[in-house]
Amino acid sequence: xxxxxxxxxxxxxxxxxxxxxxxxxxxxxxxxxxxxxxxxxxxxxxxxxxxxxxxxxxxxxxxxxxxxxxxxxxxxxxxxxxxxxxxxxxxxxxxxxxxxxxxxxxxxxxxxxxxxxxxxxxxxxxxxxxxxxxxxxxxxxxxxxxxxxxxxxxxxxxxxxxxxxxxxxxxxxxxxxxxxxxxxxxxxxxxxxxxxxxxxxxxxxxxxxxxxxxxxxxxxxxxxxxxxxxxxxxxxxxxxxxxxxxxxxxxxxxxxxxxxxxxxxxxxxxxxxxxxxxxxxxxxxxxxxxxxxxxxxxxxxxxxxxxxxxxxxxxxxxxxxxxxxxxxxxxxxxxxxxxxxxxxxxxxxxxxxxxxxxxxxxxxxxxxxxxxxxxxxxxxxxxxxxxxxxxxxxxxxxxxxxxxxxxxxxxxxxxxxxxxxxxxxxxxxxxxxxxxxxxxxxxxxxxxxxxxxxxxxxxxxxxxxxxxxxxxxxxxxxxxxxxxxxxxxxxxxxxxxxxxxxxxxxxxxxxxxxxxxxxxxxxxxxxxxxxxxxxxxxxxxxxxxxxxx
Amino acid sequence: xxxxxxxxxxxxxxxxxxxxxxxxxxxxxxxxxxxxxxxxxxxxxxxxxxxxxxxxxxxxxxxxxxxxxxxxxxxxxxxxxxxxxxxxxxxxxxxxxxxxxxxxxxxxxxxxxxxxxxxxxxxxxxxxxxxxxxxxxxxxxxxxxxxxxxxxxxxxxxxxxxxxxxxxxxxxxxxxxxxxxxxxxxxxxxxxxxxxxxxxxxxxxxxxxxxxxxxxxxxxxxxxxxxxxxxxxxxxxxxxxxxxxxxxxxxxxxxxxxxxxxxxxxxxxxxxxxxxxxxxxxxxxxxxxxxxxxxxxxxxxxxxxxxxxxxxxxxxxxxxxxxxxxxxxxxxxxxxxxxxxxxxxxxxxxxxx
Numbered sequence: 001x002x003x004x005x006x007x008x009x010x011x012x013x014x015x016x017x018x019x020x021x022x023x024x025x026x027x028x029x030x031x032x033x034x035x036x037x038x039x040x041x042x043x044x045x046x047x048x049x050x051x052x053x054x055x056x057x058x059x060x061x062x063x064x065x066x067x068x069x070x071x072x073x074x075x076x077x078x079x080x081x082x083x084x085x086x087x088x089x090x091x092x093x094x095x096x097x098x099x100x101x102x103x104x105x106x107x108x109x110x111x112x113x114x115x116x117x118x119x120x121x122x123x124x125x126x127x128x129x130x131x132x133x134x135x136x137x138x139x140x141x142x143x144x145x146x147x148x149x150x151x152x153x154x155x156x157x158x159x160x161x162x163x164x165x166x167x168x169x170x171x172x173x174x175x176x177x178x179x180x181x182x183x184x185x186x187x188x189x190x191x192x193x194x195x196x197x198x199x200x201x202x203x204x205x206x207x208x209x210x211x212x213x214x215x216x217x218x219x220x221x222x223x224x225x226x227x228x229x230x231x232x233x234x235x236x237x238x239x240x241x242x243x244x245x246x247x248x249x250x251x252x253x254x255x256x257x258x259x260x261x262x263x264x265x266x267x268x269x270x271x272x273x274x275x276x277x278x279x280x281x282x283x284x285x286x287x288x289x290x291x292x293x294x295x296x297x298x299x300x301x302x303x304x305x306x307x308x309x310x311x312x313x314x315x316x317x318x319x320x321x322x323x324x325x326x327x328x329x330x331x332x333x334x335x336x337x338x339x340x341x342x343x344x345x346x347x348x349x350x351x352x353x354x355x356x357x358x359x360x361x362x363x364x365x366x367x368x369x370x371x372x373x374x375x376x377x378x379x380x381x382x383x384x385x386x387x388x389x390x391x392x393x394x395x396x397x398x399x400x401x402x403x404x405x406x407x408x409x410x411x412x413x414x415x416x417x418x419x420x421x422x423x424x425x426x427x428x429x430x431x432x433x434x435x436x437x438x439x440x441x442x443x444x445x446x447x448x449x450x451x452x453x454x455x456x457x458x459x460x461x462x463x464x465x466x467x468x469x470x471x472x473x474x475x476x477x478x479x480x481x482x483x484x485x486x487x488x489x490x491x492x493x494x495x496x497x498x499x500x501x502x503x504x505x506x507x508x509x510x511x512x513x514x515x516x517x518x519x520x521x522x523x524x525x526x527x528x529x530x531x532x533x534x535x536x537x538x539x540x541x542x543x544x545x546x547x548x549x
Numbered sequence: 550x551x552x553x554x555x556x557x558x559x560x561x562x563x564x565x566x567x568x569x570x571x572x573x574x575x576x577x578x579x580x581x582x583x584x585x586x587x588x589x590x591x592x593x594x595x596x597x598x599x600x601x602x603x604x605x606x607x608x609x610x611x612x613x614x615x616x617x618x619x620x621x622x623x624x625x626x627x628x629x630x631x632x633x634x635x636x637x638x639x640x641x642x643x644x645x646x647x648x649x650x651x652x653x654x655x656x657x658x659x660x661x662x663x664x665x666x667x668x669x670x671x672x673x674x675x676x677x678x679x680x681x682x683x684x685x686x687x688x689x690x691x692x693x694x695x696x697x698x699x700x701x702x703x704x705x706x707x708x709x710x711x712x713x714x715x716x717x718x719x720x721x722x723x724x725x726x727x728x729x730x731x732x733x734x735x736x737x738x739x740x741x742x743x744x745x746x747x748x749x750x751x752x753x754x755x756x757x758x759x760x761x762x763x764x765x766x767x768x769x770x771x772x773x774x775x776x777x778x779x780x781x782x783x784x785x786x787x788x789x790x791x792x793x794x795x796x797x798x799x800x801x802x803x804x805x806x807x808x809x810x811x812x813x814x815x816x817x818x819x820x821x822x823x824x825x826x827x828x829x830x831x832x833x834x835x836x837x838x839x840x841x842x843x844x845x846x847x848x849x850x851x852x853x854x855x856x857x858x859x860x861x862x863x864x865x866x867x868x869x870x871x872x873x874x875x876x877x878x879x880x881x882x883x884x885x886x887x888x889x890x891x892x893x894x895x896x897x898x899x900x901x902x
Contacts, residue, residue, distance in 0.1 A: 452620045
């Protein structure tokens, strides 16, 4: 079958070419830039020396690590009991709480930050209320606000991973321990906790990664509290021409951290899993009324704290405003009317870019998944590592790398919509590949072979037999891609250009200039656009977004 | 359609999955590739189907060399171990798949599918999806789908291994019935020697990628050519013997094993030492000492109703399995009892290696 082999070889080459041009080469460019002196352009370690010499840069690194560590610890402290209470105890409204608790995963973090500014920022709703009552609220700006938003938005990762682990412990294990004479506490400490520990670590690692890579929250709410991702952006977009060397060096430092975390995740956490198949779950216990109430208050309270701010954003969007002053209680559709009539472009841009990159992503993801699953070999391992690479790169860094690479030279993309679509595609396609390849792994190869054996050529067999079987998964992957692309800020902010501003950019800028009303209108459009497809996903495809992220 | 394999080899990395296998499969033959897992039987079948290009050798369908014919043009019908039914298609659509590809007209398609569905007894299940069928029903759909295109050759890769024991026996009889009715050349892969004997016209035993023995089931059973063939096809005791003398006219040899003299009817072995294959069901319990009788002690007795299985330790130290069919209650020997074993000189087989 030499002809067929060649067709797939062509796909191989194309996939490598795309990854190299969109990821590897740009990363190399900023890596190289970081070793060039900003003044002379000669090889030098100046920028790295600066990072470790000047307290300002050192503080950025320290700040990044600090907020990430604190957010991770808090997410674990909240997420673990949250998971235990919901998995092991009866509680009113349990399923609603579970579903709502996963929403923060998909709601854009910078909208969370925006929401807290609306609530507790200078001129915020609570801020004003408490001030009238003569109470000074602690400032939301700086690390406290960042940690608050990170914790509330990322704790569901710990919750989900720990829940999955708890539910995969067969009841016989705990029963065996009891049978051997262990009391309830002893069983919990010697069996349950050790079985769940890998999941706690895995969840913590994800939270840490997402915190250190995040850009939108610290830039909106951090003010003088600078972190790595924000400073790399500042160096790159500086009004005084920018410093590619410094931006490159900061990006490289951030890259080393995120890569390290990803490798740790892959080779350490993934191996330490005690998941059992075909388990009989432990009984769900009904606790005493007081205990049940306390657990319910904890879980419902956390979910409320995580989602209430988004409700505030939605309410703000239909509130009369004048600059940063909100007239809560006075209804007005003016923000939406303006958004749709005067500046509808960002809305159109967002949908257009998300749709284009998703469509390309589906096709690319499907073909690459096929190569990864069905044509295993050295080349496919390399391809696997390369396509997953963007997951280990902070959005800001990816944006800077693409901008630095394609603003001059033989391919100039900076200033076009294509560079945004490319960035979105390359950053989100790993999700599509993950869903499709795990599905493909479940479809036995012989199904395709049966079709070939009945007379259909291989590629057509793939289209006729494999693709229809995978369709629900492909749609699910596409929805996740589309939704996360819509909410993407960190690479957009570096790459967008005037007319191609997206809703996320619009929200970011309006917040910066104190136009809270219009910002809330765009944010509301974004929230609704994210939630509707997810509702569809859950309702009609019977899938949780949690299985796909 | 005759199938001829000439010196087929296929390696995966360093592993030589199939090593220089040559075979001839007659038209209408039910031919079984038999061997333990990893012997290369499935690889060989996939070479025939065209899924693996062989590293060396030639595959002929009739007179036609098919090495360069892609799998979708080979016109074979294949039944896969896990059935490989298309999960998104109904029973009828699964069966119709190959006919659609061949652009068979509507009327003919209906007729052929209807006939096939009757033949494999799937009436009334046409609209079901594979996930709504039992294992046995799925197996029938897979068979119908492979047969409805009237392939030149039917290929079956351990088609019964996912069914329970009872269903397995029923299905293999049904497969044999349909195969005979259609007279289609069938190549069947299994690791189950009983299944192989029950359905096959000819069996090829494969071991480590090589062809170990080829023949009718009874030939292999009665005259295994190697220790592997003897042990794989039915159980067997293998005794090492020292040749004492050979009588050319009666083609009998006198030999000695573990201090006992035996007579064996066989061609002259190559060397002084040889191996003897003795099926457990061929060994008799004797009352009196005498010619060709080995003394021993019962180590274990397993009563299975229709037969009793003994593990006997011979005087020379050799362990010998013995099966007595239709036992009488008073004849059952208990553990520790002394027994005498009699070998029938006509039924002993000298092995090649």
